[in-house]
Amino acid sequence: MLDTALEIRPQCPQLEHILFDDPRGLRNYDAPGLAGLKEVEAAGKVYCEEHPDFFQEQVEQGQPDDVAAMFFTSGTTGNPKGVVHTHYTLLNRAQVGAAFDKLTEREEVLAYLPPAWIGQNIFSYAQWLACGYVVNCPESSATVAIDLKEIGPTYYFAPPRIFEGMLTSVMIRMEDASAVKRALFHRFMDVARRVGPRLMDGQSVSLGERLLYALGDVLVYGPLRNNLGFSRVRVAYTAGEAIGPDLFTFYRSIGINLKQLYGSTETAVFVCLQPDHEVRADTVGVPCEGVEIKLSDQGEILVRSPGLLKEYYKNPKATAEVLDAEGWYHTSDAGFIDANGHLKIIDRVKDVGRLKGGPNDGALFAPKYVENKLKFFSFIKEAVAFGDGRDKVCAMINIDFEAVGNWAERRGLPYAGYTDLAGKPEVYALIQDCVEKVNADLSRDQMLSGSQIHRFLILHKELDADDGELTRTNKVRRGFIGEKYAVLVEALYGGKNEQYIETQVKFEDGRTGVISATLRIADAKTFAPMQAAA
Secondary structure: HHHHHHHHHHHHHOOOOOOOOOOOOOOOOOOEEEEEHHHHHHHHHHHHHHOHHHHHHHHHHHHOOOOOEEEEOOOOOOOOOOEEHHHEEEEEEHHHHHHHOOOOOEEEEOOOOOOOOOHHHHHHHHHHHHHHEEEEOOOOOHHHHHHHHHOOOEEEEEOOOHHHHHHHHHHHHHHHHOHHHHHHHHHHHHHHHHHHHHOOOOOOHHHHHHHHHHHHHHHHHHHHHHHOOOOOEEEEEEEEEEEEHHHHHHHOOOOOOOOEEOOHHOOOOEEOOOOOOOOOOOOOOEEEEOOOOEEEEOOOEEEEEEOOEEOOOOHHHHHHHOOOOOOOEEEEEEEEEOOOOOOOEEOOOOOEEEOOOOOOOOOEEOHHHHHHHOOOOOOOOEEEEEOOOOOOEEEEEEEOOOHHHHHHHHOOOOOOHHHHHEEEEEEEHHHHHHHHHHHHHHHOOOHHHHHHHEEEEOOOOOOOOHHOOOOOOOOOHHHHHHOOOHHHHOOOOOOOOOEEEEEEEEOOOEEEEEEEEEEEEEOOOOOOOHHHHO
16 A cells, blocks of 8 residues: 555645554655654654643634535435535534434444445544444454444444344344244244334333233343344434335334434434334434424425535535525425424435326326335345336336345255346245235325336346446435336336346456346236225
């Protein structure tokens, strides 16, 4: 790394100093401005002795509106933009979030999120400054799960994908457990789903149910929480993507106070939070202190808050597009405030569309809503739904290789890698069952019953950020995927039963290659909408 820095130094005229922490092998290096950290520390100690008030003077020069940090957006809708935040915006939202959940200096958190993400800054830096709690750093990215169990945080945040992965791991282990353990697990999980959420929400529960749940806590829920690393969690949050209702309920049913929040990089995270005893899977909570919310004529959520970005770095045009003259931030999310004052997110404004033609002509189509319902199933890792301007909804699906692979091995179903497994007729039948369960659920939604999936296919490769199909925060780039796999989209809507495709991919070592396959296209059963059935 040092050799590289010295090599490119002529291209960086303002680079005056290069510091290193390990002096081994550098005896003959004499480049100007090159120094070890120990030398810098020694020089700093001497300087502080000569200028004892230097540090405090520098602190006092700082102002709340000074730029504190810049974070980049995920790039879901285009190139990532640099979001500039001040000390005030970050600390204000950190303090509001801490007060909302009564965080204290006794909390323990795990700093495992990507350092460039604003979530890491808020939960491991800004709220640490506001509360003074303990921030624990994992030994490495490979030991995060182990460190989570060892530390047992009291305050935890993770995107839905993390919680999905944990649940998938639990279900896989239970499938491999003895018949007695499986029976015990499923018996008490039925109790947990019936009783746990009511206990978490402070609702009345009969003595018999309370005792049965307590027994389950000793035999199943407590050991499970401990195995997940959540034995001490007092408050856990998820955000970034909608979480499946059943997934959400699973964690709350075993005694984990999992809640949702709504926010973004531009809002310094905290816009809406779920109060204890008012937690629902289909909302993201109430506006927190200092936040105003209103809806545009198009149903877009507008936010005014002390935590709004200062600007997009060197991008005044983009700044003007999201911050209007009255100080409202245009979120690009569509939603509404329900009767209880909770915000409900439907989808991105630009993604909410209408079906055109067919029996559901004019029906509302919210692709993310449909995709999230599919992704609840442990066998489905990603889903991309299409339907805007078309006569029906179709979907492309990524299987979860670990979960489906484990399912296949238990049934003696041989396979040679992801592509082979994804194309198995048995796997198609498995995924079709998931799709049809989603359709049955959608049929009961008066607004979105027209979004039932008529046809689907299982992709021959996993969607990957390196191939441009996902953002670096693992959000689906639906528009890009629609263009890249246009031949598959047309096959879905053209009534074909299969379609050949070749796809260029990028490997971890930087090489590129081509994966080809003939994909089967399957039909799914749809159900009469609730109002039609009545």
